[in-house]
Amino acid sequence: MYGTGPIDQGNTKMTTAGLETQPSATTYELGNLVAQAWSGRIHVPHFQRDFRWGTTDVLRLFDSIVKGYPIGNLLLWVRKTPARSFTLGQLKINAPASPDAFWVVDGQQRITSLANALSPEGHLHEPFSIYYDLREKRFIAQPKTREPQHIALPVLFDLKKLLGWFRTEGELVAELFDEADRVATALRQYKVPAYLVRQDDLDILTDIFDRMNNYGKRLNRAEIFSALYAGPEEGAAERLNLSRIADRIAARTGFGTIDTDTVLASILARRGPDPSRDIRNEFSSTSRRTAPEFEDEDQYAAYGEGEEALVRAIGFLQAEAEVPHIALLVYRALLVVLTRFFAHFPDPEPNTRRLLRRLYWRVAVSGPAVFKGSFTQVARVLCARIRKGDERGSIMGLMDAMAEAQPSIPTIERFRTNEAAAKIILSSWWSLRPRSLVTAAPVDLQSLSTLLADQKTAATVAHVIFPRGLTAQQVLYAANRLFLPSTEDPVSEITTLLAHRPDHLDEETWDRVLASHTMSRQTSQTLAEGDREGFLQLRQQIIQQHLNDFLGRMAEWDYEDTPSLDSLDFDALDELDEPEELL
Structure with missing residues (x-):
């Protein structure tokens, strides 16, 4: 017999209690939906993930709309909402108080893209700078060179602006008006399906959010965690x-x-x-x-x-x-x-x-x-x-x-900044505190952090010395990279700087600069002579030796992994050494 009490699934207790009323299904014409977003009736809960779409995603969204493809249902939480100011993508919204504002439970990426790409303000920023090529009949990212047939989405979307555009900028492509009218009509009249949930219980809402994002395209674990433990909307900005x-x-x-x-x-x-x-x-x-x-x-x-x-x-x-x-x-x-x-x-x-x-x-x-x-x-x-x-x-x-781990050295013949071997090599180079080729000053942590900022790899500071003129294998050598986290050095002149000592630097200082970049006088001279292959071979040898020394010093493979002396109980050891007849 089926009961109505708690359901135990593993370690999770669930009850049959849920929504007091089922969600109502409706549709909104795109023109109406976007207008509601601009007016401040549509809000994004703070537990939602950040906007993550790129230009390609936004282009595909509009392409699907004009082709009449489905773009998925929206799930909107209907709730009384006080007046508030917030941002939606690049748009700053001052929303009035509303007895039935919409809060986006599912569909944030789509609504944010639509509201921004079709807005004159939002359109100014990537990834929302979308245009329509009337001649090619396709949506494009902001072109480097505007052609007469390129029309911005906010203009295409607004009938009054569209007519004005054809009287001015679009005069040269007047024969393409029918195509513009077709796409504009398809955009404004496209019907977006939505479910409206009327429910005050935040726990139930986040439960719906959790379940929806465990089917189909998943959120990452941190995003789900943030949603589950988001707390009330009030005070979210300070928590x-x-x-x-x-x-x-x-x-x-x-x-x-x-x-x-x-x-x-x-x-x-x-x-x-x-x-x-x-x-x-x-x-x-x-x-x-x-x-x-x-x-x-x-x-x-x-x-x-x-x-x-x-x-x-x-x-x-x-x-x-x-x-x-x-x-x-x-x-x-x-x-x-x-x-x-x-x-x-x-x-x-x-x-x-x-x-x-x-x-x-x-x-x-x-x-x-x-x-x-x-x-x-x-x-x-x-x-x-x-x-x-x-x-x-x-x-x-x-x-x-790690007892079974064996000493090993990563290869220096394949240097890709997103791979473990290159990151190990870069750390070994950092230990030398690379110096500016111009001032000879060592780069400090603050300078490195400023240059790398939020980069996930060190590609922007691990410069290629010879981008051309090498074999496919030589291009990947660690010796073909220079770790130069400095704003003072002209990157385009790396080879010249490495090959010739600046007049204002004495020889001893120049030797320190070269050593900080796993180089020597010999490698510098070889480079000055134009012998690229000889330069790479010599520098590979220096890099290999330094990497061996660095990892030997850091990993200390040959040392016993014993606790410090003060952690040993010498009284117990003495007892073990006592003659048996004294015990």
């Missing part, structure tokens, strides 16, 4: 969330912006040994399988403490592991592990820090092989070795997890 934590850490450390999935995994790792656990019961005291390791801690305390642990982990990477920026971080799982460690042990012993440095570099060069080929398990495996209240046991557990 911590994953994106705000990432921004604050970037400002505090210069490490760049960490993706929100890594921020979430780090916060979860701090509170428990499995950062991949179910997120739906994270702040429920009754539904979690295991108690959090920091008891009586609410969501925002967890956010704040998680941020602090992340900052400590990043400080360790920058100061002791020679990883100055996220663009040089080999595996983000390692940041998650370090965050858990520094959460439980904010000020580790010097020997512990030395072992942590070994751990980072041994994992970095070993890759997923030591973890049975799957790096998705790294954070889970290593976090489980970190035990609350036991610093020495935790660090030894981490080192034991």
Whole structure:
């Protein structure tokens, strides 16, 4: 017999309680829908993900509309809303109070794209700068050179503006008016289906949001987490969330912006040994399988403490592991592990820090092989070795997890800034503190952070020395790259600068500059003679030797992974050494 009580599915309790009234289905003509967005009747809840579409996505949306293809249903939450100001894409909206405003539960990317691309203000910004080519009969991104047949979407969408355009700018393509009228009519009259939900319970709304985004195209884990624990709309601008934590850490450390999935995994790792656990019961005291390791801690305390642990982990990477920026971080799982460690042990012993440095570099060069080929398990495996209240046991557990790892050196014959080998090489170069080829001043962390900003790779500061004239294999050599995070050096003159000592620099200073870029007088002279192949061979040798030395110093493969002397119980050792007759 089927009951109406709670339904137990795994660890999740669900009841049959839901919406008081079923959603009503309706359709809106696109012209009407966009007008409502401009007038402030359509709002985006703060728990929604950020706008993520690019120009290609917006182009495809309008192409589908004109072709009459379906673009999916909208799900709109109808609720009483006070007057408020907010941004929708690039549009600043001052919305009046409304008894039945629409809040977008599903369809944010589509509504934001439509409202901005069809608005004279929003159209000025990418990815909304869309035009229609009347002759080619297709939508295009803003062209570098405007042709007479190119018409901006806000003009095409507005009948009065469209007629005026054909009397002025479009006079040369008057014969294409019928095509413009056809597309304009298709846009304005396109019917967008929508479901309207009338429900005051925010928990039910976020449950709908969660379920919808677990079918079809999924949100990432951090986006779902942010939605589930968003809290009320009121006060959202002041509360911590994953994106705000990432921004604050970037400002505090210069490490760049960490993706929100890594921020979430780090916060979860701090509170428990499995950062991949179910997120739906994270702040429920009754539904979690295991108690959090920091008891009586609410969501925002967890956010704040998680941020602090992340900052400590990043400080360790920058100061002791020679990883100055996220663009040089080999595996983000390692940041998650370090965050858990520094959460439980904010000020580790010097020997512990030395072992942590070994751990980072041994994992970095070993890759997923030591973890049975799957790096998705790294954070889970290593976090489980970190035990609350036991610093020495935790660090030894981490080192034991790498006991089977073998010393290895990444290849220097394939340098791609998005690959682990190149990030390792770049860290080794950073350890030399690269100097300006013009002023000889070493580049500091702040300068590097400013140049890299939010870049996910170091491509913008790892310059190609010879873009042409080499074999396909030589182009990829590490020796064909120069790590030059400086605004003072003219990048277009790299080869000239490397080949000739500036008159204002003495020879000793010039030697330091060359050494900071894994070069010598000989490599500089070879370059001056125009011998590209000889230059690359000589520099590859220097890079290889430096990389060997760097990894030997960082990973310390030949050292015993033992605890510090003060952690040993010498009384117990003495007892073991006593003659048997004295025991």
